[in-house]
Amino acid sequence: MLNKLDEGLLSKEKTLFWLISRQESGFQGRANKPPDTCYSFWIGASLKILDKLELINYEQNHNFLMQTQAKFGGFAKLIDNYPDVMHTYLGIAGLSLMNEPRFLELDPAINISKKAKENLLNNCAFHKQK
Numbered sequence: 001m002l003n004k005l006d007e008g009l010l011s012k013e014k015t016l017f018w019l020i021s022r023q024e025s026g027f028q029g030r031a032n033k034p035p036d037t038c039y040s041f042w043i044g045a046s047l048k049i050l051d052k053l054e055l056i057n058y059e060q061n062h063n064f065l066m067q068t069q070a071k072f073g074g075f076a077k078l079i080d081n082y083p084d085v086m087h088t089y090l091g092i093a094g095l096s097l098m099n100e101p102r103f104l105e106l107d108p109a110i111n112i113s114k115k116a117k118e119n120l121l122n123n124c125a126f127h128k129q130k
Contacts (some may be wrong), residue, residue, distance in 0.1 A: 015050070025064040026060075037091045038087055041091075041093040046108075053098075062100075064079075067079045070082070074087075
């Protein structure tokens, strides 16, 4: 958000390796944990910020997310769990990062649509003073 990402990373290569290593079908938050819907956004957003989203297997992640989707709507944390609001939002956000045509494109750093970000910047008093 402050264009300081490269200063904060000790090793971009090790960070990328860790992020990519989190994909099994969907993404897991830690090694030896099951894939979790929300990490499709958290890991996906991190990779998008690093301009390396193409390193993931989109099809595997999409298939995982579809398996966590309930027949009556929403996304669950794990396959065969009940959906909840947080995982539904982050599942949709993860799909948006993969350019699913049904969803608006997100700004991964602040997790809002690019259109909403433009509106904020255009209407922000601080921005107008510059």
